[in-house]
Amino acid sequence: MDAGNDGTTTPVLLNVYDLTPVNDYLYWLGFGVFHSGIEVHGMEYGFGAHDFSSSGVFEVQSKCCPGFVYRKTVWLGTTDMSREDFRSFIERLAGKYHGNTYNLISKNCNHFTDDVCKNLTGKPIPGWVNRLARVGSVFDCLLPESVQVSPVGHVPTLRPVIDDDFDSISSSDSDEGDEDKHLLEAPSTELLPVDVPLKLAKDLL
Secondary structure (H helix, E strand, C coil), rough: CCCCCCCCCCEHHHEEEECCCCHHHHHHHCCEEEEEEEEEEEEEEEEEECCCCEEEEEEECCCCCCCEEEEEEEEEEEEEECHHHHHHHHHHHHHCCCCHHCCCCCHHHHHHHHHHHHHHHCHHHHHHHHHHHHHHCCCCCHHHHHHHHCCCCCCCCCCCCCCCHHHHCHHHHHHCCCCCCCCCCCCCCCCCCCCCCCCHHHHHC
């Protein structure tokens, strides 16, 4: 999915993180428990869990997602989508990824990055990144019950999405109202109310 950008292209990168030290062994077997974020125009976007029906999509500095151990970056391709058009695209897509729908097997962070990658480059992310979820969907009975049924994940304390970062976006976009803004915006102290515990996917493995 591309949009004009004066012939200039920008890289589409996948930043992969470890959720468990066991990945040091599983990785060489083509398996692992990974978190991934998609990097475009210098910022990284991911999907995590919380207990609300608002979007679980968040923005962080590249290769610096809190709570995970960075492993590697995978080149996925390029897009000629401008920074402003990409912002609009990611906001629309974020509306499909609510925090309370996160599930390790059926709708996790890697499903989100795969969706973004297919839209931008026409190709999926590498199969090994989300292979464990695909195996789990077939052999669900072999997984711990908490993993089978619980929407789990991690929404870190994040840098908010600031309109000044995209000051060239037309004023008509802002007139659409807050209901069209799906990206999570972090207050200066807490992302979520303090009485709502965040859940780490690695804690249930």
